[in-house]
Amino acid sequence: MQRRTLVKGAALGGLALLGGGFWALPGGPRPAAVSLEGALAVLGTLQGMTLRSLKGWSPSEVFNHCAQSIEYSMEGYPALKPAWFRHSLGPAAFAVFSARGAMRHPLDEAIPGAAPLLEPASQAQALERLQVAFERFAAYGGELQPHFAYGALDHGEYARAHVLHLYNHLSLIRPA
Structure with a gap:
């Protein structure tokens, strides 16, 4: 009986946290439409620009990280969170992000098991890698x-x- 109460309490607490997180996410203007075409248009505007990061990863590392995520969605991620997470908290978080039209996550956290974000090293080549991954x-x-x-x-x-x-990552990228 106590276990059932504990599980219910944890579930309700998780829902309350996700609900509160929904309203904490930014809801203002995005760089473009939340679409593949919109993302590619935004990336096109960055070509030839010298960029800087306000904190954390360099622009080339950000572009490599985002490209990795896209590539892994087709090829398989190197490591997965436990099944219970991927069937409960993970989808709930994505539902909140999707409903709000904004994501917030640690912007210096690598994908579990992913290769270092060193290749390609140049900003232009990393941007091209990301564009190719989206295409x-x-x-x-x-x-x-x-x-x-x-x-x-x-x-x-x-x-x-x-x-x-x-x-979300572009929120820290600015022209130099």
Whole structure:
């Protein structure tokens, strides 16, 4: 009986936390539409610009990180959070991000098990890698791999996740 009460309390607390998180997310203007086309348009405006990061990763590391996430959605993530997480808290967090149209996550946290964000090292090449990853994803018709935290997503959900992820990271990128 006590275990059931504990589980119910934890579930209600988690829902309250997610609900509060919904309103804490930014809801203002985004760099472009939350679409693959919008993301590619934003990335196109960055070509040839010298960029700086307000804190954390360099622009090339950010572009490599976002490209990794897109590539892993097609090829498989190197490590996944436990199944219970990918079937409960992860999808709930994505539902909040998706409903709000904004994502907030630690902007210096690597994807679990991912390769270092060193290649390509130049900003221009990393930006190109990211653009190619978005274009490849847009044309991809194969089976998508489970997200390391959100679990199974369809193509539209993954597209939204990738774009929100990019826009969250771009919040710290400015022209030099």
